[in-house]
Amino acid sequence: MNRMAQPNLWPVLHTVDTASAYKAGLSIRDVSLTYGTSRGPLRALDNLSLDVKPGEFVAVLGPSGCGKSTLLKLVSGLLSATEGEIHLKGRPVKSPRSDVGIVFQQATLLPWKTVLNNVLVPVRAMGLPVKNYRDKALDLLKLVGLEAFANHYPSELSGGMQQRVAVARGLIHDPALLLMDEPFAALDAMTREHMMIELQRIWASTHKSVLFITHSIQEAVFLADRVLIMGGRPGRVVDELVVPLERPRTVETMARKDFNDLLGHLRHVFGEKSTC
Numbered sequence: 001m002n003r004m005a006q007p008n009l010w011p012v013l014h015t016v017d018t019a020s021a022y023k024a025g026l027s028i029r030d031v032s033l034t035y036g037t038s039r040g041p042l043r044a045l046d047n048l049s050l051d052v053k054p055g056e057f058v059a060v061l062g063p064s065g066c067g068k069s070t071l072l073k074l075v076s077g078l079l080s081a082t083e084g085e086i087h088l089k090g091r092p093v094k095s096p097r098s099d100v101g102i103v104f105q106q107a108t109l110l111p112w113k114t115v116l117n118n119v120l121v122p123v124r125a126m127g128l129p130v131k132n133y134r135d136k137a138l139d140l141l142k143l144v145g146l147e148a149f150a151n152h153y154p155s156e157l158s159g160g161m162q163q164r165v166a167v168a169r170g171l172i173h174d175p176a177l178l179l180m181d182e183p184f185a186a187l188d189a190m191t192r193e194h195m196m197i198e199l200q201r202i203w204a205s206t207h208k209s210v211l212f213i214t215h216s217i218q219e220a221v222f223l224a225d226r227v228l229i230m231g232g233r234p235g236r237v238v239d240e241l242v243v244p245l246e247r248p249r250t251v252e253t254m255a256r257k258d259f260n261d262l263l264g265h266l267r268h269v270f271g272e273k274s275t276c
């Protein structure tokens, strides 16, 4: 993978320490995935490699159909790679693991359960003692600004509120790695902006590693320490940008020239290298 040529005003602040990512973070090495379909094999990912260091926020930007959701399913252990290896904290990922949390594009809350009980769903699914996690769930609801809604039902919440419940649910079992698959794609622009700021705050206070899939260049640059760009199917990482913007990033950051220069730069690279 070639590091994207960056103008001098965007110095590379840090580079990936592959050895430490392998031991403590997420390491994906030469992973390929071929689906069997009625029309024959479909190669969705081809020799994809990436690392996420402990506590790092990595965004993956790619066109529709390039294999982003497939990548997340592999990392979550829901699918097995045709070739290659995935390690989290030095252990191979072979099936769903309790040290991974997932937030999907839709909140997918259970309508008959209260907000609190929705946050506790992974705890029940893992067979952990629910009573030990109630306080943690309430703390997480506070973290996402929904402590007053613990006993409400999903239908009583807005789309953004439901997605915040989904973020709390993804964190309830204290996973080392949070996987997010276009979690804000279904939200309107204002709510999305608010959610970006909220997610940055939550990430800063929980110190999780995050692998964040998005179509949005703005979302990627605002949130990530590094942005990886995927090429068209079969997907692989074709380029990388280290985002040198200080944190916390705010609404004002989005209006700044350096932020918008980064967007323009990524738009250019995305257009050149990422067609399906």
Ligand SMILES: Nc1ncnc2c1ncn2[C@@H]1O[C@H](COP(=O)(O)OP(=O)(O)OP(=O)(O)O)[C@@H](O)[C@H]1O
Residues within 6 Å of the ligand: 035, 036, 037, 042, 044, 062, 063, 064, 065, 066, 067, 068, 069, 070, 071, 233
């Ligand atoms: N279960 C499956 N069986 C067969 N092919 C699949 C399956 N899931 C995905 N694909 C194919 O694999 C490719 C990658 O799909 P994937 O859902 O990973 O893309 P994506 O990058 O997440 O797209 P989007 O941005 O639209 O969500 C697509 O060509 C898709 O048709």
Ligand SMILES: [Mg+2]
Residues within 6 Å of the ligand: 068, 069, 070, 181
């Ligand atoms: Mg997808």
